[in-house]
Amino acid sequence: MIPFLVYIAIFVAAFYVVSYIAQKTAKRDYTSLKTVTFGDESAVRSNRAASFISIVTLFVIWGAFTGSKMLPGFMHAPGPFFGDTSFTYTAEANGQRDDAEVHFRVHRPDETPEPIEIDPGEGFAKNDSELVVAWRSKLLRVDRNDEISKSDGATVVAINGEPIAPGGSVAVNGGIVTLSDKGTPSFEPDSGLQMEPIWLPSPEGVVLRTVEIASTGFQGSTLWEHLGFSLYRVLLGFLCGALVGIPLGYAMGLSDWFRGWFDPIVEFMRPVPPLALIPLVIIWAGIGETGKIILLFLAALWIMAISARSGVSGVKISKVHAAYSLGASKWQIMRHVIIPNSLPEIFTGARVAMGVCWGTVVAAELVAAEKGAGKMIVAASKFQNTDIVIMGIILIGIIGFGIDVLMRYAEKILVPWKGKG
């Protein structure tokens, strides 16, 4: 909740700051001279400063609420309590009272420090020393070394001199002491506003883990093998889908019989999400490579068939007529008119299909796989390796985005006539 409020505050503040600066340094280009901008889509240009600040803000908030070492300390949200603290408890037994101290050393989950050396002290209640993991509360069997233990009738009646009853709690230095219903005190160190690494690791934690996984691997495969396997499946599945789907789409665009025969199948399969096919594919082909390739083949097939079909139907009849009047044969029309005319549509379809395939492969690997990006993140989540999960999600996003950028680039190079007909 607090990170969200901080985010909104930065959003608004950055807007005013950037607008103010922009006003001071205004350019006089065409769009800036438009008086009607609200509702003129072409006047809405993505504000680069906003994009930049947006990304920086995400990382800063991430770092601030995870105590990142890349941020100076004053930018951190209040963190959990670390270090040594203590409180005094008062035990009562057989009408007598005695005080004893409990010393804590609150440490990070991944550290195992030495316990604090203490001397047991006077009286029947003896001093205790405990190690406490930050963010975790700890039940304190303070009576276990006392001369009169709880089972002998000793009860804790005060903390730091403040009387306490079962169910009550007292704030002490560095945390809160609560007395359970059965009279056992527990200590909960102050958690502050930062996230525990097990929920959300710091950015550098994720980066370090990425570097580590990239060199030593995870679950018997290196990071590149995991990602490479996913990519390989996508490419192979997409290629098979395109190899069958495009000719099928052409046939549907050129022949009544093919159109009639396959229309019901294609129109029925199109709205079925590929993820819904995973169970059936697993039953039929098992969880190995074949099953995944079949799934991705099916994911790409209908999209490619439909885009090829509409690419053919979209050819302007005057172009076909012109080609016939220039003496072209049917085959030449196919080769020189219909195919090039349909390429832009096919590229658009391929972009969609690649996106769907990438999503499908990750989902399929989540369900069952030996290697792959999806497999890596489910395995990591079972071991609570949140840093690997986050790294995996970021890499999956980057690769998906990269595929799209590459496809758009290829489109620009290979079909420069797109939309120019």
Added chain:
Amino acid sequence: MSGLSIDNISMRFDLPDGGHVQALKDVSLDLQAGELLSVLGPSGCGKTTLLNIVAGFLAPTEGQIVLNGHQVTGPDAERGMVFQQGALFEWMSVRDNVGFGPSMKGMPSKEKAEIVDHLLDVVGLQDFKEKAVYELSGGMQQRVSLARCLANDPDVILMDEPLGALDALTREKMQSLVLKLWKETGKTIILITHSVEEALLLGERLLVMAPRPGRIHKEYRLPFADLGVGQDLREVKKHPDFAVKREEILGMIWDMEEEIMGRSEDAA
């Protein structure tokens, strides 16, 4: 025998709702080789349908087209077509568009290159040879269309409102170009237009068609096309006969339009 004979053509479209449209009724016309015919008429009178039948894209319900002694049964390189717009292949350069016909015939590339170069010179696009067609203006694109058609050396050139989408100035230049090409190549040309002036300027013969059913209303033989070759077309328009003919034909078409309006009002 040489020449194009449109022999008693009728065309009836059956509509999905069970009715039908009589797009053409008993249209007959003979064209000598090398004649330039312009066709005029209110929209919907069957001009495009007639041209598509001559091109071989449509089979008439009655009648036949005979070119140089043989019957037309489908599209063929002997009958070239120039469309209004958007019929160029945008995935090819200007050069490849113009060379399309020769390529399809498998002409050796040297010979083809000569033809393409010559025609690009004729239409004044030599400098744009390597450009993509979508980089050209509308007028330049139509010049590419003309060159592409001529590269195939057809006997008959069919044009369906080829200049309809151009601005007035470009249009005037293109009209001169069409006249020049007609005189130089001696092709038989049928040109559809909805501009009376254009029909007068470019038609050695002029056909006015009437709608419902589409038929030939009146035919003219005109001197203006011959006068216009190698002359400023604005001079031709000053010819005393020109204004007379223009008014006469405009009135004719005006009456037809009124009649159509009247009929649809009756129906309503």
